Amino acid sequence: MSFTRSTLLTPPAPSTPDVRPGDPKSFFHVKRLVQEAGLTGRRRGHYLGMGIALTALLGGAIAGFVLLGHSWYQLLIAGALGVLLTQFAFLAHEAAHRQILTSGKNNDRLGRFLANGVVGISYQWWMHKHSKHHATPNTIGKDPDIEWDTISFQPEDAKRQRGVLRWITERQGYLFFPLLTLEGLNLHYQSIRHLFTAQRAKRRKRELSTIAIRVGIYVALLFIFLPVGMAFAFLGVQLAVFGIYMGGSFAPNHKGMPMVPQNAKIDFFSRQVLTSRNVMARSRWGNSVLSTVFGGLNYQVEHHLFPAMPRANLAAVSQIVRKYCAEHQIPYTVASVRESYAQVINYLNKVGLSARDPFECPMISGFRGA
Structure with a gap:
């Protein structure tokens, strides 16, 4: 599956009914899938x-x-x-x-x-x-x-x-x-x-x-x-x-992704996915180039979920994470290089203008405060 614009995936019906968005079990389900795919080894x-x-x-x-x-x-x-x-x-x-x-x-x-x-x-x-x-x-x-x-x-x-x-x-x-x-x-x-x-x-x-x-x-x-x-x-x-x-x-x-209130109660998986943006190209070859140029940081969602994951494994892991997020209606953000920088610049300008004008900061909603 390839994405060329910033997108929050529109998912099909969940295949695992007992796992819901915001459920602490989400990370362990994805971790098991990654382990079963043999993607945890060193490179x-x-x-x-x-x-x-x-x-x-x-x-x-x-x-x-x-x-x-x-x-x-x-x-x-x-x-x-x-x-x-x-x-x-x-x-x-x-x-x-x-x-x-x-x-x-x-x-x-x-x-x-x-x-x-x-x-x-x-x-x-x-x-x-x-x-x-x-x-x-x-x-x-x-x-x-x-x-x-x-x-x-x-x-x-x-x-x-x-x-x-x-x-x-x-x-x-x-x-x-x-x-x-x-x-x-x-x-x-x-x-x-x-x-x-x-x-x-x-x-x-x-x-x-x-x-x-x-x-x-x-x-x-x-x-x-x-x-x-x-x-x-x-x-x-x-x-x-x-x-x-x-x-x-x-x-x-x-930058430009949702800001989490200091005392929000949010599970690890949701916190990492909802605040991160992947930068992707149209082709697998293009993503390989981006991985070299960005030091693997273009797969930011997966890097935050699995910080010890070798760079060379992140592309395959991203397919698993994206599919899981689609099935369980968890927003997963993807942007091209141009779109990602445009979003960063627009966000910084909006925040900067708040020095003169009121501005509503993006936040994750739906999570309880402490």
């Missing part, structure tokens, strides 16, 4: 091939950097490096979710190496923040990904903005992608800030040391081998591409 060969390919491409980018010398074509290398570092960040994300290796400790070691030593951000900060998001996606007061910042995701936050930030907020949908050029720098800053300020952070000194060495060597090489102006331009382009790619990969997953 080490897939990740090994991906790691080899990315390492080879990184080596090619370094070789290109050395060979080009004092040339403004270096900015192409900077852009390519921004893309490659995002791909390595995807692998760190998957290691954090225990998708790659069998052992949790080995996944953590791999994830920490990729995050600290390759990408230059804190693995512990990412784990702390992302674990909260997975537990309570789009939940007001609980999901750190919708907390008050330069961009406001809730009308109440938009009304709090003042001065230049208020001007930005009122236009934040249209300014979304330009603002993402600063997201790369923000990710580095927030992760390092967390290591300095968090009351409890595992391996704080080790992470700070590794990041300092990685960033120090990277910046030093730029300014040793390139003129000052070109070095700054290289760094700016790399961070801008990294920020746009990272932010552009995570934004379509939940």
Whole structure:
């Protein structure tokens, strides 16, 4: 079954009458179906091939950097490096979710190496923040990904903005992608800030040391081998591409989807499905490309239901989840790449306008408050 527009499935009659939308048993039924389909195993060969390919491409980018010398074509290398570092960040994300290796400790070691030593951000900060998001996606007061910042995701936050930030907020949908050029720098800053300020952070000194060495060597090489102006331009382009790619990969997953009231009573399956959006193409080949480009995050519904599921298994799992949602009248949202970004921009503009005008925030209805 293929979808090319955002859709809430119109399902046939349920085949399992004892399971209803909002029923806690929903997740266990789907989990059993996934297990019976043999989709819970690791895909080490897939990740090994991906790691080899990315390492080879990184080596090619370094070789290109050395060979080009004092040339403004270096900015192409900077852009390519921004893309490659995002791909390595995807692998760190998957290691954090225990998708790659069998052992949790080995996944953590791999994830920490990729995050600290390759990408230059804190693995512990990412784990702390992302674990909260997975537990309570789009939940007001609980999901750190919708907390008050330069961009406001809730009308109440938009009304709090003042001065230049208020001007930005009122236009934040249209300014979304330009603002993402600063997201790369923000990710580095927030992760390092967390290591300095968090009351409890595992391996704080080790992470700070590794990041300092990685960033120090990277910046030093730029300014040793390139003129000052070109070095700054290289760094700016790399961070801008990294920020746009990272932010552009995570934004379509939940932004513009229903917001959950803080004290709502909602089962795990419904919470994850109703707040997530899948980004899909017209063909299986197109979805394979999207899975590579988005690091598997285009299958956001399935990723939230089964965080430890290897990326290569998500396409097959999505067929099971979609069929189940259709049978049990549970809304399952799908959008094309263009439609997903349009929905994000429209949503952010509506929230931004609430700084001046009343706006009713989307919410999940039908669930009891505490």
